[in-house]
Amino acid sequence: MASVRVFVARMAGLAVYGPDGERIGKVRDVVVSLRVDSHPPRVLGLVVDLSARRSIFVPMLRVADIAPTAVTLASGSVNLRSFDQRPNETLVLGQLLNSPATVREAGTEGSVVDVAVEPSRTRDWVITKVALRFRRTRLARRPRVEVYGWEAVSGLDVAAAQGADRLLAVFDSMRPADVAAALSRLPDDRQRHVVDALDDERLADVFEELSESDQRELLGYLDDDRAADVLEAMSPDDAADLLGELDDDEAGRLLELMEPDESEPVRRLLRYEWDTAGGLMTPEPITLGPDVTVAEALARVRNPEVPPALASMVFVVRPPTATPTGRYLGCVHAQQLLRAAPFELVAGMVDADLPQLGPEAGLGEVTRYFASYNLVAGPVVDAEDHLLGAVTVDDVLDHLLPQGWRDRDLAPGEVHGGTVRAANGAGDRTHDGEVHGA
Known part of the structure; x- marks a missing residue:
C-alpha cells in the first residue's frame, strides 16, 4: 500500500470490499491506542458495519488499500465476532473528535475536528496530524481550523482522554516502568486515584520505578499502615533507598510498622552508605x-x-x-x-x-x-x-545515571512499552470465529 495520509472523518461510511471485489460493509470508525506520552498513537484497525447490522473489527494488517471511495482488504482471516471495545482502545470518530486539546507552543485551546493517519517506516499506521477548531473571534465570521503535528498538541494522551477506570485497565497491561512514567505525568487527583486502586504488590513494583521526588510525594499521601505494607512488598534494596531519603523519625516509624522479618534485611542495608556495595546490594540472592x-x-x-x-x-x-x-x-x-x-x-x-x-x-x-x-x-x-x-x-x-533521569521522557524508538497496544497487537483479535479469504 502506498504511503498516503488519510483523514479519518472522510473514511466514515466508505464501502469495504474483500480481495475478490465483494462488498462486505462500510467503515464506521477507526480504533487507536493512545500513548502515555506525546508520541503518535498506533492505529489498531477499523470498525466495519456489516450488512447484517452488526460491527466487526478489521486489523490494519488486513487493509490492502484506502482509496477516496472505498477500502479494500487483503487476503487473510478476519474475526467475525461482534466488535467489543477494549479498555485500552479509543474510537477516533466516537470519542476523540470534539475532545479539547491545546497547542503546546501557543497555549491556545481548541477542539478536535479530524485526525490524519498514515503508515510509518515500520508499516504500522499512526496518527500524525490533528485538525483543531478554535472559537470564532470578532474579526472572523467562521471558526478557525488549523492542522498540527500530533507532537505539537497536548491533552490527547491516555491520561487525559480516558476515564480513570479505563486508565487503570490500560496500566494493568503495562510494565511497571511505563506505569511509573505515565503516573508521574498525571494530575495529583488522578495520581491518587490510581494509587488507591492498585494493590500493594503492583504499587510496590511501580514505586521501585518512580523518581525519588515522586516516591516521597506519593509515600506521604499514603497512611502509615499502607506505606509500611508497600515497603514490605518492595525489594529490600529499593525499600532501603526510599527510606534513606526520609528523615530519621519518619523512616524509623515506618520500619517499626513493618513485619520484623521484612524490616530486618532493610535495616541491615541502611547501615551502609548508599554508594557502597553494601548499600547497593540485594540481601536476597539465590x-x-x-x-x-x-x-x-x-x-x-x-x-x-x-x-x-x-x-x-x-x-x-x-x-x-x-x-x-x-x-x-x-x-x-x-x-x-x-x-x-x-x-x-x-x-x-x-x-x-x-x-x-x-x-x-x-x-x-x-x-x-x-x-x-x-x-x-x-x-x-x-x-x-x-x-x-x-x-x-x-x-x-x-x-x-544522572540524578532525575527517571523524570526525562525517552526519545521516540527508545522504548516500545509506552505504547498501549491491544493485547499483543491488533492481530490478536483473529483467534476465534475466523473466516479465511474474507
Whole structure:
C-alpha cells in the first residue's frame, strides 16, 4: 500500500470490499491506542458495519488499500465476532473528535475536528496530524481550523482522554516502568486515584520505578499502615533507598510498622552508605547448600519472581543459607547449570576463584568489578566469609545515571512499552470465529 495520509472523518461510511471485489460493509470508525506520552498513537484497525447490522473489527494488517471511495482488504482471516471495545482502545470518530486539546507552543485551546493517519517506516499506521477548531473571534465570521503535528498538541494522551477506570485497565497491561512514567505525568487527583486502586504488590513494583521526588510525594499521601505494607512488598534494596531519603523519625516509624522479618534485611542495608556495595546490594540472592543438585538449582533460577540479573548466578554457601550466610564457598553461573546433568551436585562446579566485593567497596570499584569480569551480578562477602548479598548491574546503573533521569521522557524508538497496544497487537483479535479469504 502506498504511503498516503488519510483523514479519518472522510473514511466514515466508505464501502469495504474483500480481495475478490465483494462488498462486505462500510467503515464506521477507526480504533487507536493512545500513548502515555506525546508520541503518535498506533492505529489498531477499523470498525466495519456489516450488512447484517452488526460491527466487526478489521486489523490494519488486513487493509490492502484506502482509496477516496472505498477500502479494500487483503487476503487473510478476519474475526467475525461482534466488535467489543477494549479498555485500552479509543474510537477516533466516537470519542476523540470534539475532545479539547491545546497547542503546546501557543497555549491556545481548541477542539478536535479530524485526525490524519498514515503508515510509518515500520508499516504500522499512526496518527500524525490533528485538525483543531478554535472559537470564532470578532474579526472572523467562521471558526478557525488549523492542522498540527500530533507532537505539537497536548491533552490527547491516555491520561487525559480516558476515564480513570479505563486508565487503570490500560496500566494493568503495562510494565511497571511505563506505569511509573505515565503516573508521574498525571494530575495529583488522578495520581491518587490510581494509587488507591492498585494493590500493594503492583504499587510496590511501580514505586521501585518512580523518581525519588515522586516516591516521597506519593509515600506521604499514603497512611502509615499502607506505606509500611508497600515497603514490605518492595525489594529490600529499593525499600532501603526510599527510606534513606526520609528523615530519621519518619523512616524509623515506618520500619517499626513493618513485619520484623521484612524490616530486618532493610535495616541491615541502611547501615551502609548508599554508594557502597553494601548499600547497593540485594540481601536476597539465590543461595544454595553444596549438596543441592543441578535440577534443584535450575528450579530456583526459573522462578519468575527472580529478576533476570539475579537469576544469572547462584551462590553456594555452608548452612545457614539465609543471609548473612554460613561460609561462602563460591558461585555457579546459570550457563554452567544448563550444561550439566540434572543429578550432578553444584559443589562440583563452584567457581571459588571469582573475586568478591566487600560491603564497603565504593561505586567506582563496583563498576570496575563488573567491567573487568563481564558480570551482571556479583557476591558481597564480609571479612568473616559470610555472604551478605549480591550487587546486580541494574543497581549500579541506577546510581551511575544522572540524578532525575527517571523524570526525562525517552526519545521516540527508545522504548516500545509506552505504547498501549491491544493485547499483543491488533492481530490478536483473529483467534476465534475466523473466516479465511474474507
